[in-house]
Each structure stands twice: as structure tokens, then as C-alpha cells.
Amino acid sequence: MEVAILEEKKKRLIVELKGANHGLGHALKKELWNDDSITVASYVVEHPVTGVPKLVVETNNEGNPREALKKAIERLKKTTEQFKVELKKVKA
Secondary structure (H helix, E strand, O other), X not given: OEEEEEXXXXXXXXXXXXXXXXXXXXXXXXXXXXXXXXXXXXXXXXXXXXOOOEEEEEEOOOOOHHHXXXXXXXXXXXXXXXXXHHHHHHHO
């Protein structure tokens, strides 16, 4: 996957997620909403076959959109690791 920053301002970040699918876009959007500084968290795919997901993140005056995205990614990593541990218990 390749990430390209399309727009970066004090309270707004738009990134393109080349090689990603709806699953990642939706998971990031949903996790971003767990941050109190987030005012907009959304993603769009302009064409269902050839479109590249674009993630839009906006924050209030207390947050930085790039930092909010980094924190959301870290939380998703932890959740994924916890899921792997629980899945191994089920397989045993």
C-alpha cells in the first residue's frame, strides 16, 4: 500500500490510500471517531473498480489531523494483535 498526502492544513488532512480497500478505509474512519478532537472522519472511493480510497480527517482547535491518524493506526494495530491472540485460543 502507498499513502500519498493530497492536502495538509492545520486542521485538515486528505490522504490517498493506493492499494487499500474499503475495509481499511472504514476501519480507519471508525477508529478516528474515538478521538474527541475529530470533527470529520470519512473516506470516499470515487469509482468502485478503478477508484483509490481517499481519507479525510478534520480536527477541532485542540487536535492535529496527522497525529490523530497516527494514533488511530496504533489503536487498530493493538486491536488486531488482541484479535490474533483470541483467535489462537479458539483454534486450540
